Amino acid sequence: MVESNAQSNVLYLPDVSPVELRQSELVDLVSRFAPSDGMHQTAIGALQLIRASQPALRLPTVYQPGIALVVQGRKQAMAMGEVLTYDPLHCLVVSVPMPSVGQILDATPEKPYLCVRLGIEPREIGALILESGAPAVSPQKAPRGLQLWRVTAPLLDAVLRLLRLLATPDDLPVLAPMAVREIYYRVLTGDLGPRLRELATADSHAQRISRAIDLLQRRYDEPVRVEELADAVHMSPSSLHHHFKQVTAMSPLQFQKQLRLHQARRLMLTDGIDAAAAAHRVGYESPSQFSREYRRLFGAPPKAEIEQVRAGAV
Numbered sequence: 473m474v475e476s477n478a479q480s481n482v483l484y485l486p487d488v489s490p491v492e493l494r495q496s497e498l499v500d501l502v503s504r505f506a507p508s509d510g511m512h513q514t515a516i517g518a519l520q521l522i523r524a525s526q527p528a529l530r531l532p533t534v535y536q537p538g539i540a541l542v543v544q545g546r547k548q549a550m551a552m553g554e555v556l557t558y559d560p561l562h563c564l565v566v567s568v569p570m571p572s573v574g575q576i577l578d579a580t581p582e583k584p585y586l587c588v589r590l591g592i593e594p595r596e597i598g599a600l601i602l603e604s605g606a607p608a609v610s611p612q613k614a615p616r617g618l619q620l621w622r623v624t625a626p627l628l629d630a631v632l633r634l635l636r637l638l639a640t641p642d643d644l645p646v647l648a649p650m651a652v653r654e655i656y657y658r659v660l661t662g663d664l665g666p667r668l669r670e671l672a673t674a675d676s677h678a679q680r681i682s683r684a685i686d687l688l689q690r691r692y693d694e695p696v697r698v699e700e701l702a703d704a705v706h707m708s709p710s711s712l713h714h715h716f717k718q719v720t721a722m723s724p725l726q727f728q729k730q731l732r733l734h735q736a737r738r739l740m741l742t743d744g745i746d747a748a749a750a751a752h753r754v755g756y757e758s759p760s761q762f763s764r765e766y767r768r769l770f771g772a773p774p775k776a777e778i779e780q781v782r783a784g785a786v
Contacts, residue, residue, distance in 0.1 A: 528576035532734035545585030693755035747774035
């Protein structure tokens with residue numbers, strides 16, 4: 473409510489911070505363009521909106537490079553031996569594909585979990601680096617694949633401008649690329665800027681690790697020797713191992729193993745196949761080895777863990 477002083481004609485606004493006002497409008501916009509639960513692809517190619525009306529089970533996923541900004545609710549990502557919690561104060565920046573377990577923590581039908589996800593295009597980041605004159609980064613240390621960043625008012629402004637364009641489709645071809653670039657710029661010039669600059673720098677360690685991850689994703693169900701992987705990205709096996717672990721907290725073979733186990737879990741949950749069939753489909757020759765490694769990652773043998781998930785016990 474707006475109050476006025478009759479003598480001075482000064483308008484007094486309620487005690488609401490600018491950030492709260494931005495977040496309130498973001499909630500309205502995401503609710504409007506994501507009216508039902510699930511992931512909604514928008515008319516802006518890189519932009520997706522996510523809505524959930526109740527807390528979710530812990531589910532495996534492979535996060536793709538992007539920026540995830542929660543505008544209402546709270547979610548956790550469990551990866552690299554860490555638990556990263558992002559909420560309206562923090563966004564998640566993913567610089568390379570990463571196996572993870574995600575869980576929505578806070579969501580109700582009256583106050584659903586709402587999230588904005590914008591994919592990252594390294595070529596756009598590279599162009600912004602050239603235009604902005606951002607300083608070069610040292611190639612000696614590759615960035616972690618998942619990072620939390622505290623949300624800033626300029627970032628919220630840029631995201632707001634992008635989402636407002638969904639209401640004016642005729643403006644999208646001209647204005648949406650500009651708004652997306654501003655979001656990239658805000659992240660690039662923030663605390664996580666060096667990570668994105670390293671990712672976009674030609675022939676950097678981060679780019680080579682990203683190419684190695686891409687190869688492992690395409691061939692997750694095949695035997696891949698570390699020497700073969702290192703040769704494909706023009707690194708020595710020891711250098712590949714060192715920098716790969718900096719980015720993912722795993723060795724290349726551990727990373728591939730997690731890709732296999734995440735995919736097998738998804739097959740059992742969504743396709744209803746049994747553990748032996750899932751193990752074979754993702755490249756395991758030994759069902760007992762699959763069961764051991766599955767239990768080590770997810771905390772229970774395949775059949776029992778899937779039953780727990782379906783029963784809502786985790």
